[in-house]
Amino acid sequence: MENLFIQFCQTTVKQTNTVGGSFLKRGDHFQILTNGFSYVWDYANPIWVDLDSDFNVTKLPVELSNYQKVYVSVSFFDHAFIVFDWAKKYPQVNFIMGGPAVNFVDMVSDFTKKQFMIKLPSNVSITNESAESIFGLPFDINRFKIDLPDFNTPRLYHFRIGSGCYWSRCNFCIYRHENYTNFEIDPETIQNIPPGGVWLGTESLSPKSCELLTQLNYDDRRYHCFLRGDTSAYKSLQKILPMIKESSHLRFFMGIEFPSNRMLQMMGKGTDIETLIKVIHLLTDAGCKVSLSFITEWECIEKNDVEEAKNFFKMLPDESTYDSYYNPLVNWFGDVKKENFIGKLTGEQKRLNSQWQSILHKYGCLKYGISSERIKQRMLKFRELMP
Ligand code: SF4
DSSP, rough: OOOOEEEEEEEETTTSTTTTGGGOTOOOOEEOOTTTTTHHHHOOOEEEEOTTTTOOOOOOOOOOOGOOOEEEOOHHHHHHHHHHHHHHOOOTTEEEEEEEEHHHHHHHHHHHTTTTOOOOTTTEOOOOOHHHHHHHHHOGGGOOOOOOOOOOOEEEEEEEESSOOOOOOOOTTOOOSOOEEOOOOOOHHHHSSSSSEEESSSSSSTTGGGGGGGSSTTTTTEEEEEEESSSHHHHHHHHGGGGTTGGGGGGEEEEEOOSHHHHHTTTTOOOOHHHHHHHHHHHHHHOOEEEEEEEEEOOOHHHHHHHHHHHHHHHSSOGGEEEEEEEEETTTSOTTTTTGTTTTOOHHHHHHHOOOOHHHHHHEEEEEHHHHHHHOOOHHHHHHHHH
């Protein structure tokens, strides 16, 4: 056999992880499936490689040295670390990594004009192409297939419904591009997707694709997706939510970033506090769950912004209906080994950002937050594994 296709399956992640925990109770365990080869299943015949909660391989069901090329679906940096480890142990095998984690790394190295040059082990390469391109196939959403590993835990897997963001104008966003697509999905494909937690994969659910929510199979299934809190999404959801009786099976992840109108305008978010609040109430009144994401470590906060942020949380619905998480505004265009990667906050900005973070901790129903320093450590670890 020449080629092997690997996707990871993590069975013991605790609820504290923001990726999938939001629809589970505290203390639950669940299974994250990074099912990168779902749409070429019959061609790739991928295997699941089981990981523990610390990203250690617990079971490798094949002998890697029997293969010439090993394609790996990597969603997190930790998956890439595993591949580097394999690359050392099996120098005669060629490893090809694709998926969110490496697409991102590649994008960073392009943007930084090689400041962040990634030097891969000689037997590891990165591809930005889809799994279909390996087989010369066009992407076909209706080819979706997945054999779920047999475990007694809730599962979270990924099902693509579109590509790109219809807004694509937030000036801090690295996922902007002009073209976005809503995929045409057969009703039969939608009805037959496996039970579990399903990430409806797209950068933001477009007003048009909101209709898809009325066609989903809600039996033993929960759905997560990214949503922009803007007027067009509000109008679409206002029409379709009354048609969905299982709306408690829906969780929307909304980027608020910083809840003041001045800041929203400055970042080109294309919405305002009033609209965001309206969308959140519309969702929670209908019984949907909401996860709000925020950005910390800004270099341009003003005193009034902090006051407005505090008021924003007062206008939110009951605390049991939403949760939140935050990430810092990391300067991906900088060099991870230098200060300009994280943007050094000083004086007044340091003080205002610390107030902003306190507000998040006090009022935000916070589930998860990470500092730029922590991200830096992870990126450096990534680089240390390079030759
Ligand atoms: S709405 Fe979200 S995905 Fe779209 S451009 Fe803004 S931050 Fe990026």
